[in-house]
Amino acid sequence: MTNPADPSDKGSIRDRLQSPVPSSEANSGGDSRHSDLTDAGFQQTDSRGALHARGHDEGQQGVPHATPVTHAHAPLDPALEEAKARAAERKIAGLFLASFASVIAFFFVYFLAPFKFTEPNNIYFTPTLAVLMGIALGGIGAGTVMWAKNLMGHEETVQERHPFGSPPEERAAAAELLVAGAQESQLGRRSLLRNTLLLSGGALALLPLPLLFDLGPYAHKERGLATTAWKKGMRLVRENGTPVRIGDLGLGSIDIVFPDVPGGNMMADAPTMLIRMQPGEFKPVKGREDWSVDGHVAYSVICTHLGCPVKLYEQQTHHLFCPCHQSTFDASNGAKVLFGPAARPLPQLAISVDADGYFIAQGDYHEPVGPSYWERKP
Amino acid sequence: MSRKKPAEGVAVWIDERLGSSNFVRRSLNKVFPDHWSFMLGEIALYSFIILLLTGTYLTFFFDASMHEVVYNGSYVPLKGVTMSEAYASTLNISFDVRGGLLMRQIHHWAALLFLASIVVHLMRVFFTGAFRKPRELNWVIGTGLLVTGILEGFAGYSLPDDLLSGTGLRIAYGIVESIPVVGTWVGFLLFGGEFPGHVIVGRLYSVHILLIPLAILGLITFHMMMIWYQKHTQFAGPGRTEDNVVGSRFYPVYSAKAGGFFFLVFAVLALLGGLAQINPIWLYGPYNPSQVSAGSQPDWYMGFLDGSTRLMPNWEFRGLGHTIPFNILVPTVILPGILFTLLGMYPWLEARFTKDRGYHNLLDRPRDKPVRTGLGAMALSFYIILLLAGGNDLIASIFTFSVQTITWTLRIGLFVIPPLVYVITKRICLGLQHSDRELLHHGIESGTIRRLPSGEFIEETVGLPVPYQITITGSDPTARPALHGAAHAADGLGDEHAVALPEDHMVVDGQPKPRGFFRDKSAPRPEKGQRPEATAPELESTGQVRRPE
Structure with missing residues (x-):
């Protein structure tokens, strides 16, 4: 797809001229366009000005359609040309045959080769299909491109562009027609008709809107966003439903817990992490002194930035790290934001221990869990 | 000659009814200029065709339902796991449909290539000034194709309902929620209630296989019609003027090259689809709101928005009974809004500042328009920094810097590097x-x-x-x-x-x-x-x- 007149795609001008193409070589060979780089070639291409298209384009009415003028380079020795064409033909046919063979092989592999996950050697199934499909497609593709490049000639064709805008009289005539039509319809004169049509058309455009309303339930929208399934006295259970007892967690370890309700482990706003720290390392926030139990503290897993689970816990520093946007929270200090785009600390769940030694929630979160939204109270 | 008769007969039959010969003669003689950079848009077009072909195949097997089932397919590690039918049917395509994995991966690679070639094509059009009068409208359509393509890609990779795509949807919900006044309403409307709900995969499916493809198809049709009518631009060269086109005729040379090129693009995608693993959803597991995989990265075309989100400081307005999260709004709503608006308006902006309102059919060499080229390089460096920021955790782990260092470097770089790039490019x-x-x-x-x-x-x-x-x-x-x-x-x-x-x-x-x-x-x-x-x-x-x- 190189361009005879755009030598810039063949290295710099200096490079090209330091190794000029001999004119005999340039004028033979598959790509006779190289001759543009020789003096003989310039004369030929320059003569294109004289050969300039008499053809006009489809856009013009009333002008006879002429074939665009094409310009081919001087023919070489016909015998040599034919020999080269034959060689190209053989290569292209070879590519087409390779494509054909790949299609046949594709059928065989598809029906005979093992592909199930449990079958031996199944991992070769998809790559083999891909290679065969690639050859089947690529053979035809490469063959066709080679055909175009080697056998279809290198003529350059010049075609006139049609002018873009219409002539002024055309524009005037079109405008006149539009105005005349509008007058004929009495659109301007019958303002009652026009206005009532606009009114009803506008109303009709709004008609589908209420149909969209039932896409979602809005009745308890804000309450739904602001609350979770956690309730007073509800046990903290693991993903498999087993409750967590005091002493289950080792120092510096973390567990993801859910409210003890059916489907609690799949709720998007309920996941909570229970972390155990040295009681001395943990600084409770003012007013939350009784929200934790013996170094056990519970925070929402859901990032206050965009809702990803903040699950990466660094034992030494007590940093909680969100893998989505790298917000970092300090678990030992009310999950305050240390770094990243999150603006608010992770909500803390007030917990205590019931008579059997199992962790329970003192109630729901005191603030909405997860990302900020318009109606969220500051 | 007698062998030609059937084809001739058909042609005559059609011509007698439609007068098609005139159209055929004019079309076949249409001239297209040659340059390697003119093939970039073709790659996008061919990728789209391949997306339609492979995507249609996938619809035969995909079940866009969030109804929960217990997996019992042939992928042993997930046997007995509860998951949505969407995820189960995607596993089914990958492991139980012969050639299904190949088709799925070709589809994904084609989507990546579709957007990549659109972006590179856009760069070609920008740096050579091909968007100038009379082609401004086609530039706008191209911008529209980029935006719809990104949305289509996001809708597509959210469908399998795996852990990675579910995390992406959670973020999307957060972005919608962040919009003042209407955010929560729109969120409930799209997701049918609170995240995740039970409908989003089904709804995204309609969007992904009907609405957006239709829009893209329409835009591509207009794009092509305008190219056809206005004729392609060309670089300056012997015999080439503003008023002609020098190149090869549509038939046979151009159509043979273009047709062959389609098969070559398809061949490359087929090889990628079978040899280069992409989106191995079986490794991520089904979506679970309390789980996430480290190094969660979206597809590359969403990366710049992910990056802007990562770089944004944690600014949030709280007061007057409301919350406005600028830390979400600015990088994910306002920034892309500004970027794509500027992009779409660029032809008019340039015409306004250069006062050049003439027709242009000859392309510029980038060096001959230092200001435009500088602006383009500047925008590109801005984009690349955002893209890098989208992988700041990966950069951190590869080069063993702290994420904080990388983030702060990129925050500063985002404002310092683009102007430098502008000056340097202009000088060059x-x-x-x-x-x-x-x-x-x-x-x-x-x-x-x-x-x-x-x-x-x-x-x-x-x-x-x-x-x-x-x-x-x-x-x-x-x-x-x-x-x-x-x-x-x-x-x-x-x-x-x-x-x-x-x-x-x-x-x-x-x-x-x-x-x-x-x-x-x-x-x-x-x-x-x-x-x-x-x-x-x-x-x-x-x-x-x-x-x-």
Whole structure:
């Protein structure tokens, strides 16, 4: 797809001229366009000005359609040309045959080769299909491109562009027609008709809107966003439903817990992490002194930035790290934001221990869990 | 001749009813200019066709339902796991449908290539000025294709309901929620309630396989029709003017090359689809709101938005009973809004500032428009920094820097590097212009030393051959002046259509051309406070070139 007149795609001008193409070589060979780089070639291409298209384009009415003028380079020795064409033909046919063979092989592999996950050697199934499909497609593709490049000639064709805008009289005539039509319809004169049509058309455009309303339930929208399934006295259970007892967690370890309700482990706003720290390392926030139990503290897993689970816990520093946007929270200090785009600390769940030694929630979160939204109270 | 009769018969039959011969004759003779960079848009078109083919195949097997089932397919590690039917059917396509994995991966790779080729094609159109009058509308359609393509890609990779796509949807919900006043309403409307709900996969499916593809198809149709009607732009070269197209005819050469190229693109995608694993959803597991995989990265075309989100400081407005999370709004709603608006408006912005409202069918070399090229490089560096920021955790783990260091470096870089890139790019363009002019003026050093009768030695130079002169000057001095320009001038539409007769490129305002790469070495040193490059922008704005003497 190189361009005879755009030598810039063949290295710099200096490079090209330091190794000029001999004119005999340039004028033979598959790509006779190289001759543009020789003096003989310039004369030929320059003569294109004289050969300039008499053809006009489809856009013009009333002008006879002429074939665009094409310009081919001087023919070489016909015998040599034919020999080269034959060689190209053989290569292209070879590519087409390779494509054909790949299609046949594709059928065989598809029906005979093992592909199930449990079958031996199944991992070769998809790559083999891909290679065969690639050859089947690529053979035809490469063959066709080679055909175009080697056998279809290198003529350059010049075609006139049609002018873009219409002539002024055309524009005037079109405008006149539009105005005349509008007058004929009495659109301007019958303002009652026009206005009532606009009114009803506008109303009709709004008609589908209420149909969209039932896409979602809005009745308890804000309450739904602001609350979770956690309730007073509800046990903290693991993903498999087993409750967590005091002493289950080792120092510096973390567990993801859910409210003890059916489907609690799949709720998007309920996941909570229970972390155990040295009681001395943990600084409770003012007013939350009784929200934790013996170094056990519970925070929402859901990032206050965009809702990803903040699950990466660094034992030494007590940093909680969100893998989505790298917000970092300090678990030992009310999950305050240390770094990243999150603006608010992770909500803390007030917990205590019931008579059997199992962790329970003192109630729901005191603030909405997860990302900020318009109606969220500051 | 008798063998040709059936085809001839059909052609005559159709022509008798539709008069198609005239159309066929004109179409087959249409001329398309050749340049490698004109193939980039073709790649996007072919990727889209491949997306339609493979996507249709996938719809036969995919079940867009969030209904929970227990997996019992042949992928052993997930046997007995509860998951949505969407995820289970995607596993089914990957492991139980023969060739299903190949089709799925070709589809995903084609989506990546579709958007990549759109972006590179956009760069080609931008840097060569192909968006100028009369092609502004097609630029806007192209921008629309980029945006719809990104949305389509996001909808597509959210469908399998795996852990990664579910995390992406959670983020999308957070972004929708962050919009003031209407955010929560829209969120409930889209997701059918609180995240995740039970409907989003089904709804995204309608969007992904019907709504957006239809929009893309419509936009592509208009895009192609306009290219066809307006004819392709071309680079300056021998015989090429603003008023013609020089290249190969649609039939047979161009259609053979383009058709072959389609198969080559498909072949590459087939190889990628089978040899390069993409989106292995079986490794991520089904979506679970309390789980996440480290290094969660979206597909590359969403990466710049992910990056802007990561770089944004944690600003949030709280007061008056409401919360406005600027830390979400700015990087994910406002920033892309501004970026895509500026992108779509660029042809008008440039026309306004350059006051160039003429027709342009000949392309610019980027170096000849230093300001535009600088702006483009600047925008590109901005984009690349955001893209890098989208992988700041990966960069951190590969180069063992802390994420904080990377984030802060990129935050500063986002504002410092683009202006630098602008200045450097502009300087390089001007330098290249200088060196071109020097070539044009002095010709090529031949290496032949000649002694003059006076005893002086000189090196002979060879005049620059005409095609190179045309490349540098941007117009063919031997080409016939434009017919249509004259016609326009006659009918009162001005002569913006006409090709200006080339003037001496080596002389600007009667002054000899400057020498040197970065700075004009022949000119006297500029006085303090005076900008040394003052002559170069003038050159650009006048665009005047003259045939060397």
